[in-house]
Amino acid sequence: MTSHDDATAAAAFAGPGGSGAAAAGSETETAAGPAAAAVGASPRAALITGGSRGIGLEIARALAADGFALTLSARSPEPLEAAAAELAATGAQVIAVAADASEPDDLDRLLAAHEQRWGRLDALVMNAGMGHGSLIAETPLRRVDKHYTLNVRGTFALLSSALPLLRETAASDPRGARVIALASLAGLMAEPGLAAYSATKAAVVSLCEALCAEEGANGVSATAICPGYVDTDMAAWKHDEIPASEMIKAADVAELAVSLTRLSRNAAVPVLAVHRAGGGLRGA
Numbered sequence: 001m002t003s004h005d006d007a008t009a010a011a012a013f014a015g016p017g018g019s020g021a022a023a024a025g026s027e028t029e030t031a032a033g034p035a036a037a038a039v040g041a042s043p044r045a046a047l048i049t050g051g052s053r054g055i056g057l058e059i060a061r062a063l064a065a066d067g068f069a070l071t072l073s074a075r076s077p078e079p080l081e082a083a084a085a086e087l088a089a090t091g092a093q094v095i096a097v098a099a100d101a102s103e104p105d106d107l108d109r110l111l112a113a114h115e116q117r118w119g120r121l122d123a124l125v126m127n128a129g130m131g132h133g134s135l136i137a138e139t140p141l142r143r144v145d146k147h148y149t150l151n152v153r154g155t156f157a158l159l160s161s162a163l164p165l166l167r168e169t170a171a172s173d174p175r176g177a178r179v180i181a182l183a184s185l186a187g188l189m190a191e192p193g194l195a196a197y198s199a200t201k202a203a204v205v206s207l208c209e210a211l212c213a214e215e216g217a218n219g220v221s222a223t224a225i226c227p228g229y230v231d232t233d234m235a236a237w238k239h240d241e242i243p244a245s246e247m248i249k250a251a252d253v254a255e256l257a258v259s260l261t262r263l264s265r266n267a268a269v270p271v272l273a274v275h276r277a278g279g280g281l282r283g284a
Contacts, residue, residue: 043093044173044261045118047071047110049101049158050127052079054232055182055250059125062254064092066261068123071114073097101128102154104161111161121165122173123261126155126181126204131197144196151200155181156207159222163215170219176265179222180257181208188226188273201226209270219265227253227274248276 046063050056052074060070064087072087074080077098084096097113099106114121129151132143159179170177186194187201208222215221229235231247238247256272263269 042120043067043069043118044122045069045071045114045120046123046125046261047073047114047121047162048125048127049073049099049110050129050182051125052076052083054234055230055253056125056127057083058250058254059127059180059257060087060094061090062251062258063123063125063261064090064094066258068261069093069118071095071097071110071117073099073101073110074128075100101158102150104154104157107154107158108161111158111165115165120169120172121162122169122175122177124159124162124166124177124179125257126158126179128154129182129201131194133193133197135193136195139196147196147200151197152203152207155204159207159211163220166220167215167218170265173219174265175261175263176219176221178261178263179208179211179220180260181222181224182253183208183224183226185226185228185273185275187224188271205271212268212270216268221265221268221270223260223269223272225253225256225272225274228276228279242276242279246276246278248274 044067046068048056048060048063048070051060051072056074060072060083064070070087070092072080072084072094073096074083075098080096080098084094087094095113095117097110099110101107130147132147134143166177166179181204183204184198184201186198187205191198205224205226208224211220211222227248229238229242229247230250230253231244232250235247253274256274260269
């Protein structure tokens with residue numbers, strides 16, 4: 001099972017998570033870096049959910065270093081503002097918009113804030129998600145519903161609403177526009193005790209494949225990045241089996257995400273599996 005970064009931590013399995021399934025918030029423009037002052041400058045722009053910590057924040061750092069203007073989102077305002085302030089201190093152009101990634105109204109507000117500030121969407125990074133481990137026979141349906149609402153329904157809603165701006169951006173940029181969704185190796189292969197999580201991440205993989213099929217001609221493509229265990233605080237529950245020193249680094253995932261934004265529109269990468277070295281090609 002992988003760990004990514006916008007969810008409610010659960011007792012048995014503090015899975016992918018940090019800020020994904022609660023209240024909405026406000027928009028704050030933290031800084032306008034040097035590029036904003038350039039006459040006629042129109043930097044590429046990325047929107048990142050689950051961006052206040054872990055993999056999401058690491059991707060934000062990497063995109064900012066590559067010149068992207070950023071809209072950073074998570075459900076909890078305080079860590080989100082701290083993350084945005086960190087990025088702004090490096091000269092990044094960033095706004096912070098607290099939003100619940102499972103609520104369509106919040107997602108519409110998030111997209112509106114992004115479009116109003118940047119006017120384009122070159123990279124949509126969907127990192128919000130949650131996970132809780134339990135056997136199928138021991139998983140209540142309310143837990144399945146929570147996984148589905150955030151990991152699948154929220155992801156679908158954000159992608160659907162963002163498509164007009166993604167298409168518009170792709171039409172004006174020869175590189176096209178990219179959707180990057182954080183899925184999991186658990187969405188590609190079975191792991192005991194992760195059925196509800198795995199099923200929703202398999203749906204994210206399928207959604208990315210469908211987007212490539214439907215929108216490739218418009219210059220919009222999607223990639224489901226499917227890592228094994230990533231060394232973030234949300235994977236700490238696994239340290240008794242896999243030392244942190246042997247886990248995939250969040251910076252590895254971020255490097256892959258940024259690399260995708262550098263490809264031409266002719267290159268589609270629907271699924272990108274990231275195995276842990278030494279972990280074999282079955283399992284995380």
